Amino acid sequence: MKTILHLGLLTAFALSVASASAQTYKSHIEHPIVRYRMQAKLDPEAKKVTGHYSLTWWNHTDNTIADLYFHLYLNAFKNMDSTFFRDAFGHRRRPDWQRRERGSEESRWGWVDVNKLQLVGGADLTSSLTFVHPDDDNAADQTVMRVALPQPIPPHGTIELSVDFTAKLPRSVARNGYEGDYFLLAQWFPKIGVYEGAGERGRKQGGWNCHQYHANTEFYADYGIYDVELTAPANYVVGATGFRLAEQRNPDGTTTYHQYQEDVHDFAWTACPRFVKVTRTFDWRKEVSHEELLKWASFVNVPTEQEELRDVNVTLLVQPDHVNSTDRYFRALFNGLKYFGLWYGQYPYDTLTVADTPRNSATCCMEYPTFITVGTSLWPGEHAFHPEGVTVHEFGHQFWYALVGNNEFEEAFLDEGFNTYSTSKVLETAYGAACSYERVFGIPIPSFTWLDVPLPRFPFAGVPSIPVGPYFSCVETPERTSDRRSYLLNAKDDDLVRFGWEYLNGVSYGTNSYGRVGLTLRTLESNLGEQTMARVMRTYHQRWRYRHPCLDDFIAVVNEVSGQNMNWFFQQFLYSSNVADYTIADVTSEPILGKVGVYEVSGRKQTFRDKPAQKAFEKSTNKQYHSSVTVRRLGEVLAPVDVLVHFEKGETVREHWDGQYRWVRYTYDKPAKAISAEVDPARKLALEANFTNNSRTREEDNRAAAKWYVRWIFWLETLFFSAGFFS
Amino acid sequence: MRGSRGDAARRPYEAERAHFRDPDLPQGPFAFFRDAGRYAWRMVRLMIIGLICYWLVFLVLNQGFARLTRRWTVAALDDRPVFWINLGIGLVTVVGLLFVNLVMDYARVNLVREEETSAVLAFLSSLGFSLSRLRKALAVYAIPSLLGVGLLVVYRLVVPWSFVNESLGSAGWSHLREPLVLALLFFGQQAIMLGRYWFRVAAWASEWSYCGGAN
Numbered sequence: 001m002k003t004i005l006h007l008g009l010l011t012a013f014a015l016s017v018a019s020a021s022a023q024t025y026k027s028h029i030e031h032p033i034v035r036y037r038m039q040a041k042l043d044p045e046a047k048k049v050t051g052h053y054s055l056t057w058w059n060h061t062d063n064t065i066a067d068l069y070f071h072l073y074l075n076a077f078k079n080m081d082s083t084f085f086r087d088a089f090g091h092r093r094r095p096d097w098q099r100r101e102r103g104s105e106e107s108r109w110g111w112v113d114v115n116k117l118q119l120v121g122g123a124d125l126t127s128s129l130t131f132v133h134p135d136d137d138n139a140a141d142q143t144v145m146r147v148a149l150p151q152p153i154p155p156h157g158t159i160e161l162s163v164d165f166t167a168k169l170p171r172s173v174a175r176n177g178y179e180g181d182y183f184l185l186a187q188w189f190p191k192i193g194v195y196e197g198a199g200e201r202g203r204k205q206g207g208w209n210c211h212q213y214h215a216n217t218e219f220y221a222d223y224g225i226y227d228v229e230l231t232a233p234a235n236y237v238v239g240a241t242g243f244r245l246a247e248q249r250n251p252d253g254t255t256t257y258h259q260y261q262e263d264v265h266d267f268a269w270t271a272c273p274r275f276v277k278v279t280r281t282f283d284w285r286k287e288v289s290h291e292e293l294l295k296w297a298s299f300v301n302v303p304t305e306q307e308e309l310r311d312v313n314v315t316l317l318v319q320p321d322h323v324n325s326t327d328r329y330f331r332a333l334f335n336g337l338k339y340f341g342l343w344y345g346q347y348p349y350d351t352l353t354v355a356d357t358p359r360n361s362a363t364c365c366m367e368y369p370t371f372i373t374v375g376t377s378l379w380p381g382e383h384a385f386h387p388e389g390v391t392v393h394e395f396g397h398q399f400w401y402a403l404v405g406n407n408e409f410e411e412a413f414l415d416e417g418f419n420t421y422s423t424s425k426v427l428e429t430a431y432g433a434a435c436s437y438e439r440v441f442g443i444p445i446p447s448f449t450w451l452d453v454p455l456p457r458f459p460f461a462g463v464p465s466i467p468v469g470p471y472f473s474c475v476e477t478p479e480r481t482s483d484r485r486s487y488l489l490n491a492k493d494d495d496l497v498r499f500g501w502e503y504l505n506g507v508s509y510g511t512n513s514y515g516r517v518g519l520t521l522r523t524l525e526s527n528l529g530e531q532t533m534a535r536v537m538r539t540y541h542q543r544w545r546y547r548h549p550c551l552d553d554f555i556a557v558v559n560e561v562s563g564q565n566m567n568w569f570f571q572q573f574l575y576s577s578n579v580a581d582y583t584i585a586d587v588t589s590e591p592i593l594g595k596v597g598v599y600e601v602s603g604r605k606q607t608f609r610d611k612p613a614q615k616a617f618e619k620s621t622n623k624q625y626h627s628s629v630t631v632r633r634l635g636e637v638l639a640p641v642d643v644l645v646h647f648e649k650g651e652t653v654r655e656h657w658d659g660q661y662r663w664v665r666y667t668y669d670k671p672a673k674a675i676s677a678e679v680d681p682a683r684k685l686a687l688e689a690n691f692t693n694n695s696r697t698r699e700e701d702n703r704a705a706a707k708w709y710v711r712w713i714f715w716l717e718t719l720f721f722s723a724g725f726f727s
Numbered sequence: 728m729r730g731s732r733g734d735a736a737r738r739p740y741e742a743e744r745a746h747f748r749d750p751d752l753p754q755g756p757f758a759f760f761r762d763a764g765r766y767a768w769r770m771v772r773l774m775i776i777g778l779i780c781y782w783l784v785f786l787v788l789n790q791g792f793a794r795l796t797r798r799w800t801v802a803a804l805d806d807r808p809v810f811w812i813n814l815g816i817g818l819v820t821v822v823g824l825l826f827v828n829l830v831m832d833y834a835r836v837n838l839v840r841e842e843e844t845s846a847v848l849a850f851l852s853s854l855g856f857s858l859s860r861l862r863k864a865l866a867v868y869a870i871p872s873l874l875g876v877g878l879l880v881v882y883r884l885v886v887p888w889s890f891v892n893e894s895l896g897s898a899g900w901s902h903l904r905e906p907l908v909l910a911l912l913f914f915g916q917q918a919i920m921l922g923r924y925w926f927r928v929a930a931w932a933s934e935w936s937y938c939g940g941a942n
């Protein structure tokens with residue numbers, strides 16, 4: 001690290017720190033749409049940021065554009081009449097400030113004011129700003145601003161604006177704000193919307209895509225360059241999007257950080273004096289062996305050179321109480337960088353900054369380009385993927401959202417859902433199965449436990465911790481079927497494909513944006529095969545990097561790469577709220593006896609009796625049995641399924657049913673009896689509503705029940721015995 | 728440990744005495760149920776007092792303290808102090824519950840031993856007794872109880888769990904080993920339960936004996 005000391009002209013000195021390593025990122029975008037040159041200063045006492053930027057905006061379409069649209073996201077927190085809060089009434093998100101005592105009423109609300117907006121070298125347009133409401137009739141909502149231009153922007157023309165703004169941060173409600181001396185500044189400046197040309201994301205004609213801020217929705221923005229100088233008190237630790245070009249101490253006790261990043265569509269930052277800063281390098285050649293490189297290159301079908309990753313400078317800003325999670329955070333981030341990189345293409349940026357959020361802050365677990373927020377607990381459980389799950393997920397958004405820039409307002413499932421799928425694949429590859437429960441003395445308990453509890457020095461001198469870990473053991477949950485519970489509870493609330501604010505409620509938004517999509521992609525993977533699916537995902541990712549895809553673009557890639565028409569699949573699983581449920585209704589097996597009953601023999605009626613026929617069967621050395629297996633479709637989803645029938649002596653027969661009609665029956669005449677049958681034995685239909693009815697044995701079998709009975713009866717007795725404590 | 732002064736004072740009522748108090752009297756199911764019925768309603772009244780006490784412990788120590796500390800910790804940015812405060816509340820609540828349990832134990836002993844018909848008086852006298860000799864009363868109460876809990880630890884440590892899990896964990900079923908392991912496990916567990924009940928009775932017997940000696 002090179003340090004240069006300047007002596008100021010007057011009294012103070014300024015300290016400028018050149019960055020440890022040079023910026024190596026080369027832009028992949030021919031013509032950036034936005035270029036922000038910004039200066040912003042945080043006043044932690046007032047919870048305000050005052051800022052100025054010049055914005056160069058390029059009209060990439062053939063249209064002539066008469067006005068500009070801006071997001072003023074912070075105004076969602078201005079009052080209870082904002083669409084954000086009105087959406088949320090009766091649902092989840094009302095500020096719980098009432099419960100949280102600290103801070104005055106005034107300091108809790110947030111807003112952003114555009115103090116001045118002017119064409120560079122031209123007219124002052126401040127007086128022409130109006131609030132508009134493209135999504136609802138809420139005149140009180142101020143989260144979208146329209147600027148009428150004196151002169152329209154010609155096709156492929158450029159406009160340059162100069163903007164002064166003041167942002168007041170709210171007590172954190174969702175994704176941004178402050179708690180005490182901790183600040184998370186996201187969606188904090190007036191941000192221009194996305195102008196979509198005809199044909200983009202299925203649009204018939206060009207227009208602005210600039211939605212209001214809703215309780216459930218996230219964001220959408222165009223790619224470009226952020227060149228930002230952030231100023232905060234010198235004792236604050238600051239992390240932000242992008243590469244740090246310089247750091248300069250100012251005479252007034254503040255420090256200015258110069259951040260720069262190309263090819264990103266947002267800029268967020270955090271500041272807190274208590275952050276512990278840890279920096280490590282993701283050295284990709286150490287993390288990825290040559291064998292792994294070859295293996296995955298062939299798996300996703302690309303030349304080895306294209307499979308190579310790059311080194312990344314990772315900065316973790318961790319809360320003092322979470323320092324013990326540092327290694328786990330880094331391991332999770334490195335696993336993310338490795339597998340996302342190998343599967344979808346290298347993480348292209350030089351830096352990744354990760355902010356660990358304090359307890360009680362609603363800013364956790366968010367994604368911004370090259371900057372994410374994560375969270376952990378004081379003593380995270382040994383077997384649960386916490387903080388790994390959230391860390392890999394938020395990192396994964398660098399690929400699904402930051403690099404492939406879908407519209408989170410309209411198609412949240414394209415990043416949240418794809419990321420749920422990818423994250424679970426990384427977790428199972430890097431860590432194995434998750435534990436949704438852990439066993440303590442044989443009893444399964446939810447896995448958010450603190451293990452190996454560190455003790456204070458006194459009075460436990462010499463005993464550093466209670467090693468309770470070994471008494472816990474994992475109850476494994478396969479990643480491919482996790483999230484089923486939340487999906488099944490809300491399976492019929494909505495079709496999967498909806499605008500973010502049009503779902504029944506926040507829970508349905510969550511289900512349909514995250515877990516259900518993950519399960520759907522797993523089901524697609526089962527249909528296509530793992531390798532084809534990997535190639536689909538890679539092709540889709542590479543094709544849409546630094547661009548804005550929509551669902552149809554993904555479906556097109558699926559059909560193209562797989563060489564199949566999978567539209568039936570998407571119609572079934574994305575555009576309806578039907579559930580899949582296949583079941584084995586019946587398994588029977590009967591001896592095939594000789595003649596029993598009245599038969600015409602030589603023109604005369606002759607009765608063949610039952611008993612002798614049975615006796616003859618017993619004696620026979622060539623016994624034959626008639627077996628039947630009835631499979632039924634109880635759900636509305638039509639999907640092809642496998643049926644596996646087990647016979648005596650280890651013989652199995654596999655059937656393939658198109659799953660169209662309500663039922664199918666398979667019959668067999670064989671020397672062996674059918675023992676059991678199973679529909680969808682590989683659990684390909686990850687969305688299946690009820691796995692417990694997927695198999696059936698011909699004869700009931702109480703052995704498992706006996707095992708469970710003996711194991712549980714003792715703990716039940718113990719429980720009742722302990723309940724006697726209160727008598 | 729019979730024949731204390733307390734017994735002597737009650738000699739005139741000998742005819743009415745519960746048979747289980749005197750091994751010389753005829754024992755049997757009839758005597759047992761008659762004696763049990765004799766104390767039943769007092770015990771129920773005592774149990775209601777006990778439940779009210781437990782409820783107060785939960786209300787005051789657990790909920791009350793939690794509500795109080797929530798106000799200080801709700802805006803805390805650090806996890807550690809919040810954890811220790813919550814752990815403290817948990818421990819105070821457990822201590823409160825154990826104390827009520829101790830008092831109720833001695834109240835039950837008192838109720839039978841002194842032929843006390845008023846549950847309230849039995850409770851109050853036990854409360855006074857427990858508070859005035861807290862340490863000894865606690866030791867008499869705790870030692871057999873902890874031995875009972877110790878049986879659980881023995882169960883956990885002595886049973887060859889890897890063998891059991893291996894035998895029962897497989898999807899298959901051998902005709903001898905699995906039923907045998909199941910049966911052994913079942914009877915072993917019942918023996919542990921029996922032991923726990925035995926230590927519970929031993930705890931009461933110790934308390935009975937200690938009450939007699941202390942009077």
Ligand SMILES: [Zn+2]
Pocket residue numbers: 367393394397416419
């Ligand atoms: Zn996410």
